[in-house]
Amino acid sequence: MKIVLDRPRCEGHGLCEEAAPQLMHLDDDGELVLDLEEIDGGDVALAKAAARVCPVAALRVQ
Amino acid sequence: MSTVALKRVVVVGNGIAGLTAADTLREEGFDGELTIVGDEIHPAYSRPALSKALLLDGDTLSSHTLPPASHGARELLGVRATGLDPDRRLVTLDDGTSLPYDGVVLATGSRARRLSGLPDEVTLRGLDDALALRRRLAGRPSVLVVGGGPLGMEIASGCLAAGCPVTLVSQGEPLTAQLGPHLAGVFTTAARERGLTVVRTGPARVAGRAGDVHVALDDGTVLRAEVLLTAVGDIPNTEWLAGTGLVVNGAVPVDTRGLARPGVAAVGDLAAFPTPRGRRRVPLWSSAIDQGKSAARALVHGDDAPPMSFQPYFWTEQFGRTLKAVGPLPAAGEPVYVDGEPGSGPALMAWQQEDGSTTAVALDYRIPVPRLRRMTRTPA
Ligand SMILES: Cc1cc2nc3c(=O)[nH]c(=O)nc-3n(C[C@H](O)[C@H](O)[C@H](O)COP(=O)(O)OP(=O)(O)OC[C@H]3O[C@@H](n4cnc5c(N)ncnc54)[C@H](O)[C@@H]3O)c2cc1C
Ligand code: SF4
Numbered sequence: 001m002k003i004v005l006d007r008p009r010c011e012g013h014g015l016c017e018e019a020a021p022q023l024m025h026l027d028d029d030g031e032l033v034l035d036l037e038e039i040d041g042g043d044v045a046l047a048k049a050a051a052r053v054c055p056v057a058a059l060r061v062q
Numbered sequence: 063m064s065t066v067a068l069k070r071v072v073v074v075g076n077g078i079a080g081l082t083a084a085d086t087l088r089e090e091g092f093d094g095e096l097t098i099v100g101d102e103i104h105p106a107y108s109r110p111a112l113s114k115a116l117l118l119d120g121d122t123l124s125s126h127t128l129p130p131a132s133h134g135a136r137e138l139l140g141v142r143a144t145g146l147d148p149d150r151r152l153v154t155l156d157d158g159t160s161l162p163y164d165g166v167v168l169a170t171g172s173r174a175r176r177l178s179g180l181p182d183e184v185t186l187r188g189l190d191d192a193l194a195l196r197r198r199l200a201g202r203p204s205v206l207v208v209g210g211g212p213l214g215m216e217i218a219s220g221c222l223a224a225g226c227p228v229t230l231v232s233q234g235e236p237l238t239a240q241l242g243p244h245l246a247g248v249f250t251t252a253a254r255e256r257g258l259t260v261v262r263t264g265p266a267r268v269a270g271r272a273g274d275v276h277v278a279l280d281d282g283t284v285l286r287a288e289v290l291l292t293a294v295g296d297i298p299n300t301e302w303l304a305g306t307g308l309v310v311n312g313a314v315p316v317d318t319r320g321l322a323r324p325g326v327a328a329v330g331d332l333a334a335f336p337t338p339r340g341r342r343r344v345p346l347w348s349s350a351i352d353q354g355k356s357a358a359r360a361l362v363h364g365d366d367a368p369p370m371s372f373q374p375y376f377w378t379e380q381f382g383r384t385l386k387a388v389g390p391l392p393a394a395g396e397p398v399y400v401d402g403e404p405g406s407g408p409a410l411m412a413w414q415q416e417d418g419s420t421t422a423v424a425l426d427y428r429i430p431v432p433r434l435r436r437m438t439r440t441p442a
Binding site (some may be wrong): 009011012013014015017018025026027028029030031045048049051052053054055056057059060061 | 078081082085088089106110111114115124125126127128129131132285341347348351375379388393428429430431432433
């Protein structure tokens, strides 16, 4: 599966990073960086947890 | 309570707090029977989006959607819990059935406080409210918003952006009670520049009859508009818990792990939990998430679960400006500028609060929240 970021929508809250620090982080400018886009196994649940906490629904797992 | 005893968990309320608790139960290894009851027919969605992007989003209507749940729970949507029997460990439902549990998560959130029982008084709490408001704004009606808190101001901002003439009625200067005078000034200045009319008053009333409502200010002035909206706080949905002894002053008090009693967790807007400023409700998005996680761990692991480490995170977007804050608000006095300077540009600021805590605020300034959190740990 794949994590997709709708970049214009992302407001850099970083709540997703708190949920899945293994998969994504905000860089020093507050831009979200996906460290891993293609995911499988246990990472799928993590990615979904990250997408869920995003209050502006900027992340999708598909 | 040990893991062995936990075979059936019922989560009541399908908002972000209930959803997070359900997800976390699974992450923590709970593989028993999980049921979620929610009285809205919609899958869980992002409530903060309702007063922000959703009011603006031309046509996509997707800013509130959350990814589908992965907890594999049995979901009873459109079903309302009507009672809880803590002794027999039963949740009763409005379809006449009841659900037995070993562990229960109370997550029924809160609803908008109203100033009248009149149908013309519009409030914004649920997705249906937001969609109905959007449809009405398309006709660019005049709008009167009562309530100068963050929600009232966001709604006023959305209505202005939709092209409506908007008047906001506020007790005192808007946002001052919530954010402190400095930050309130930033937003009210932006609001007035964009054409918001602010009326300051003492307690206001909503009166009239169906089809003809008005707002009466404390000095007797009467205001009318085509759309009358109020945003004057929220009331926890705890009526269904009557007689359980779990409700104190309208909310459910819990311990540092989110438990009201062994096997009974309460999370989100209806729960009052211990904070450095006393036991209180913190009806905010990331607070609901932190509580949901912590309480689910407590149900699975009991006393071995860590207590919740809570630090408030708040954000708002209105009148073209955005704010993110970590640490207690309101912020009194003037800030120290970590980056940027006084004026209307982007700024990163810190307040040293009287109780020794630090509040870090980013205004139109992109910064990872973890960095904001770090700023609150080093003195400004
Ligand atoms: C318009 C708006 C904008 C907001 N903006 C922000 C923001 O910018 N930042 C921020 O941090 N917070 C914001 N908040 C607050 C935040 O959305 C809430 O704190 C959060 O949604 C609380 O989640 P919850 O799960 O506790 O409650 P809720 O989301 O209210 O979920 C509770 C669910 O339980 C259901 N329910 C109620 N009674 C029953 C019953 N008897 N049986 C079954 N189901 C029942 C309810 O219908 C609801 O679906 C905003 C809130 C609103 C309304
Ligand atoms: S939580 Fe959402 S808005 Fe915040 S950084 Fe992650 S994707 Fe962006």
